[in-house]
Amino acid sequence: MQFLSQTFIFVFAPLAIVLYWIIPAKYRPLFLTIASYAFYAWWDWRFSILMLITTVVDFTCGKWIAKARFDSESNEQVTADYRASARVWLAFSLVANLGLLAFFKYAGFFVATVNAVSEFLGGGALPVPEIILPLGISFYTFKSITYTLDLYRGRTKPILSFIQYAAFVSLFPELVAGPIDRSRDLAPQLANPPERLTRVNFNLGIAFFAAGLIKKVLIADRIAYYSEPLWGDALNLTPLEAWAAAIGYSLQIFYDFAGYSLMAIGLGFLLGLRLPQNFNSPYRAKDIGDFWRRWHMSLSFWFRDYVFFQIGGLKFDKRWWALFWTMVLCGLWHGAAWTFVIWGAYHGVLLLVHHVLRERKIRWKGGAVGIAGTLFLVIFGWVIFRADTMHTAYQVFLKMFNFQGFATGGTVPLGLIALSVIAMTWAILGPNMFEFAVTKMSPPKRWALAIIGIFAAIAVLIMADSTPFLYAQF
Amino acid sequence: MLKRFGNAEDRSAGSGASRGAVSGDKNAKKSPGWAARWPGAVVLIAFIATLSCAALLNFIVNPFGLYPGNLLDYRPENYRKQKFLLVHNYKLEPETVIIGSSRAMTMPPREVSHYLPGLCFNFSVASATAEDYYAIAMLTVDELGIPISRVVLAVDYEAFNPVIPVLPEARYFGEFSKHLVLSPDLKERKFEKFAQLISLQQTDESYNVLMRKIRGGDENPKLRVERDGLMVHVAREKAIAEGTFKLAEVLDERVRKYPERSLKLSGYTGVDTRRMEYLELFLDFCDEHGIAVYAYITPYHPELWKVLDGIPGSKVLDTVRETLDVKFAEHGVTLHDFSRIESFLGDKSRFYDEIHPMPITQIRILRELFAREGIERRDGGNG
Numbered sequence: 001m002q003f004l005s006q007t008f009i010f011v012f013a014p015l016a017i018v019l020y021w022i023i024p025a026k027y028r029p030l031f032l033t034i035a036s037y038a039f040y041a042w043w044d045w046r047f048s049i050l051m052l053i054t055t056v057v058d059f060t061c062g063k064w065i066a067k068a069r070f071d072s073e074s075n076e077q078v079t080a081d082y083r084a085s086a087r088v089w090l091a092f093s094l095v096a097n098l099g100l101l102a103f104f105k106y107a108g109f110f111v112a113t114v115n116a117v118s119e120f121l122g123g124g125a126l127p128v129p130e131i132i133l134p135l136g137i138s139f140y141t142f143k144s145i146t147y148t149l150d151l152y153r154g155r156t157k158p159i160l161s162f163i164q165y166a167a168f169v170s171l172f173p174e175l176v177a178g179p180i181d182r183s184r185d186l187a188p189q190l191a192n193p194p195e196r197l198t199r200v201n202f203n204l205g206i207a208f209f210a211a212g213l214i215k216k217v218l219i220a221d222r223i224a225y226y227s228e229p230l231w232g233d234a235l236n237l238t239p240l241e242a243w244a245a246a247i248g249y250s251l252q253i254f255y256d257f258a259g260y261s262l263m264a265i266g267l268g269f270l271l272g273l274r275l276p277q278n279f280n281s282p283y284r285a286k287d288i289g290d291f292w293r294r295w296h297m298s299l300s301f302w303f304r305d306y307v308f309f310q311i312g313g314l315k316f317d318k319r320w321w322a323l324f325w326t327m328v329l330c331g332l333w334h335g336a337a338w339t340f341v342i343w344g345a346y347h348g349v350l351l352l353v354h355h356v357l358r359e360r361k362i363r364w365k366g367g368a369v370g371i372a373g374t375l376f377l378v379i380f381g382w383v384i385f386r387a388d389t390m391h392t393a394y395q396v397f398l399k400m401f402n403f404q405g406f407a408t409g410g411t412v413p414l415g416l417i418a419l420s421v422i423a424m425t426w427a428i429l430g431p432n433m434f435e436f437a438v439t440k441m442s443p444p445k446r447w448a449l450a451i452i453g454i455f456a457a458i459a460v461l462i463m464a465d466s467t468p469f470l471y472a473q474f
Numbered sequence: 475m476l477k478r479f480g481n482a483e484d485r486s487a488g489s490g491a492s493r494g495a496v497s498g499d500k501n502a503k504k505s506p507g508w509a510a511r512w513p514g515a516v517v518l519i520a521f522i523a524t525l526s527c528a529a530l531l532n533f534i535v536n537p538f539g540l541y542p543g544n545l546l547d548y549r550p551e552n553y554r555k556q557k558f559l560l561v562h563n564y565k566l567e568p569e570t571v572i573i574g575s576s577r578a579m580t581m582p583p584r585e586v587s588h589y590l591p592g593l594c595f596n597f598s599v600a601s602a603t604a605e606d607y608y609a610i611a612m613l614t615v616d617e618l619g620i621p622i623s624r625v626v627l628a629v630d631y632e633a634f635n636p637v638i639p640v641l642p643e644a645r646y647f648g649e650f651s652k653h654l655v656l657s658p659d660l661k662e663r664k665f666e667k668f669a670q671l672i673s674l675q676q677t678d679e680s681y682n683v684l685m686r687k688i689r690g691g692d693e694n695p696k697l698r699v700e701r702d703g704l705m706v707h708v709a710r711e712k713a714i715a716e717g718t719f720k721l722a723e724v725l726d727e728r729v730r731k732y733p734e735r736s737l738k739l740s741g742y743t744g745v746d747t748r749r750m751e752y753l754e755l756f757l758d759f760c761d762e763h764g765i766a767v768y769a770y771i772t773p774y775h776p777e778l779w780k781v782l783d784g785i786p787g788s789k790v791l792d793t794v795r796e797t798l799d800v801k802f803a804e805h806g807v808t809l810h811d812f813s814r815i816e817s818f819l820g821d822k823s824r825f826y827d828e829i830h831p832m833p834i835t836q837i838r839i840l841r842e843l844f845a846r847e848g849i850e851r852r853d854g855g856n857g
Contacts, residue, residue: 007669203513203514204514206513206517206518207514207517210521225735228734228735229730229732232730232731232733232781232785233730233733233784233785235784236784411727411730449516449520452520453518453519453520453524454520454521457520457528458524460525461525461673461674461677
């Protein structure tokens, strides 16, 4: 099931929320688990078994790791040393999770790469396996890995109830495309849900969900409507069209994913849960480091904590190496294609340059220059990310920098220009929902609220033509 | 026993990803004043009210004929239903039917009658896919009781794309949908019919109908379906006559959008197996009833081919054509490939847009089709 379906908006979500608050608090984790599996099975029931396997494996591993690390009476950490048994169970959890991810997400890519090398060397080719990518696997796998890793490092406490753990892994608002939550943040909330739905949570839930819906359907999809045809004909663009396609996609991916995240967070509020902020106006970033603290925050912090720090990020002599490879892996996480890997490497290089300059106390002068410079670098990155092949990306870059070619014009729809100007202005200057929600501003006028409601309704009317959430494909 | 995990006080500082100071109970003091009142209710009421208005409008106008009422006494824009009613109400008894999508709707049945004996009716319908071929044949022979002898089948590449859904007008027209035998999931569903009440497509059409009613006109000013099933592009023909029709501008606006918006090329990785089964059913049905089939692939405008030829994914169209060639050949039918206008000496200026040929182009297609099938024009003319 998708958030952008009438079944979800008019049947599943209202029913799930109402039932959740009606049933006794102790049964809520069970209810959330059932609802989340139903939500997932709606897409393809077979893959819910896969999620169950991940859940069982990590819950079991977690239990054994906890036995080695925590006191069975007090549930407090009793030993600081990493016992061998804990290490074995952690390894088992990592191999199982990453193995599943490697098989379902990267097997085809791996074989295709081997074939390409083999063809270059004059060898034969292996059949490329056609494997369906289970929805949300990158997200729930990372969430589940986080639990065993944190347990091993003593940064979270064991979840003793399997149902609570299953609810944590499968929580439907976060299931398809995050945010990638952590057990130490979410599990206590699942264990102790509030008694009732408060006004604040209700209002924030509705506001976040409506804002997300509007961002996705009325902005991201409208931009895509104009810019996707340009990408479909990427090899024949004029310079003007190449810029329009690059800026259009940069806005599309931001509003698409930020819209999804807001809808997820809104649903969280309506269930009395606080889910992590995922975007903090990333196109307002003053440098590339700042960008990565604002873009897909739950993922970038995940890579910081579980990859960068682990592969030497805290060691002075290894930190650049660790930074670069963390970004390469981050790129690979997004999809099984070389364009994603190179996109990650591109950001790795940008971050390296940024940190080297910062160490030498060389900084951008002025906020606006920093924002504009960062934005351009990010937009170039999105060209690599969006292009089907590196050849296409290269051709689009050639067009973008063929300044003499601007005289040839091209057909950039007025709608795309207008939407891009509005969307970019809002992305840079407008408050994001979290800022809006904490501002001690006077209550919005009723007519303004009514307009938001009407816009959300229009979004529902046209959502049948919506494209799937971009990040749900990763 | 280990204690249950945590309580509110145990909550750690978090992952670094802020949960904001916008939480529920504990941080309510940090929340803005507005969030503690009922703005959510206002948003929700406006949301529900807007959707209710759209649903009411759609129910009353009923532009696709999906619901029982027809308060505005309007002929539904459901071509499947319209054509069924044309044959039924006028008691037509065609010997030949033209089956295809909107691309074949401008094929003049009168022209077919120059080559084949008896009456011809154009039963082409909007966005026809393989299941429509079978359902139309069943509708004509079984439902309407007309023993047709020949079918001119206009096959679109899109008709075998697994990503392209079946239109609501096929799903919710009972006489039609009951022939979607291989797709129990496509048969009428109450909830989906209800869900269609708040679809933009229907709301847009309801609004147009309402505006036409207010202005005193009944018919769709852009399109008209004649008694023999032929569709006339009224507005475009008028623009052509006045010299204001600019094909180049239409192509400029539409051609680039086509591969993803309409052909849905990124999801078209192979021939839809269920749709191939429908084709098999259709061809079996024709074999059993002794119906001769004259089949061709509909043309794209050369400008669209220019774009498609630059997209690696469009290679799938070759695969589709090869698969269809084999399937048709198994039933002794030749599928003529007219997807490029050179194949039938078409004129690229005689298109309404990137996929819809003008009637003059359809006449050229028919001339080439029947020439290849060895059928001469009965009146001896050359068309």
